[in-house]
Amino acid sequence: MPPRILVIDDSAVVRTALAQILGRVGMLVETAGDPIIAMDKMRRQRPDAIVLDIEMPRMDGLTFLQKLMREDPIPVVVCSGLAGPGTEVALSALEEGAVDIVTKPRLGVKGFLEDSAQRLVHVVRAAVQARVRARAPVAAARKLSADAVLPPKRPPVIRDTTHKVAVVGASTGGTEALRALLEAMPPDAPGIAIVQHMPEVFTEQFARRLDASCRIEVKEARPNDRLAPGRALIAPGNHHLVVRRSGALYFVDVVDGPPVSLHRPSVNVLFRSAAQAAGPNAVGVILTGMGDDGADGLVELKAAGAHTIAQDEATSVVFGMPKEAIARGGVHEILPLPRIAHAILKWTV
Known part of the structure; x- marks a missing residue:
């Protein structure tokens, strides 16, 4: 049975463009101009996934998402503007249970969406496979966490001897998996380089939000940043x-180049560079995500002497990337998400 997708957006142009793009690959697409209309349609036919605008009349997308995740969880992809307040709200939506983000500009929407059709289809297909669970709204808890006073961060430690590093790759569901992983890291954790499949513009704000809640420094990577203990560097989108x-x-270097394994940034690119530069001084971790990006790179890391870890199926939103890495023989350990931080520390002390 083809997957049923519900597109909720107050723009008729966006609804039509998304319906055409997803319909061309065999998905059954319904549309709604706002969440009130959407809820009526959902009572008659439950969708397999939802593509949700944030700024809408009668009920905003974030309120609708919170209600959905509390009462009847369905995988949600947020459709957000590229700049302004939409960036922050879209990241809040990920914290509230959305599985991914697709972007749209304020002008030239139809053409932009057509140009981004491959990523759009990939993200929605991943959402159809995602496992989401009922959850209470987390906005208040996140505010309390943000208001809490964390101990001052120590500057990254630059040692004279070669230190250990960790490289981490994630996609669908990875934003919250990374939050759980990094919040568990102590101030003297090894340097961590991260690829999270995420559109351009969002990665800098994502890093800032993590930096506010973690004991280590978290920042969007810049060319020639040191990968040092107490610091995590996130690949810039694109x-x-x-x-x-x-x-x-x-x-680290931040480089242009064609997509690899359909992605830019690519987990395979990060893992292969770490295999060559760090070898046995590295730990490679592959987290939740659809597809196979990172699987071959993890095999190369393991062959170079690195210790390799994959997130298990039970705690993955989408068990695609870890499953492929395991199938190709690139994984030493398969662990639930809450145990991965401890394993990284075990192999980097």
Whole structure:
């Protein structure tokens, strides 16, 4: 049975464009101009996934998402503007249970969506496979966490001897998996380089939000940033992230280039560079996500002497990337998400 997708957006142009793009690959698409109309349609036919605008009349998308996740969880992809307040609200939607983000500009929407059709289809297909669970709204809890006073962060430690590093790749469901992983890290955790499949513009704000809630420094990577203990570097959207070694220290480069494994940034690019630069001084981790990006790179890391970890199926929103890495023989350990931080620390002390 083809997947049923409900597109909720107050723009008729967006609704038509999304319906055409998803319909061309065999999905059955219904549309609604706002969440009130959507809820009526959902009572008659439950969709397999929802593509949800944030700014809408009568009920905003975030309120609708909170209600949905509390009462009848369905995988949701947020359709958000590229700049302004929409960026922050879209990231809040991920915290509330949305599985991914697709972007749209304020002008030239139809053409933009057509140009981004491949990513759109990939994201919605992943959402159809996603496992989402009922959850209470987390906005209040996140505000309390943000208001809490964390101990001052120590500057990254630059040692004279070659230190251990961790490289992490994630896609669908990865934003909250990364939050859980990084919030568990102590101030002297190893340097961590991260690829999270996420559109351009969102990665910088995502890093800032994590930095506010973690004991380590979290930032969007810049060229020549040091990969040092107490610091996590997140690949900027639409750029690859590469690890390199200089003497006893590790650095990252942010590079252009074609998509690899359909993605830019690509987990495979990060893992392969770490295999070459760090080898046995690295730990590779592959988290929740659809597809196979990172699977071959994790095999190369393991062959280079790195310790490799995959998130297990039970705690993955989509068990695609970890499953492929396991099937190709690239994984030493398969662990539930709450145990991965401890395993990284075990292999990097």
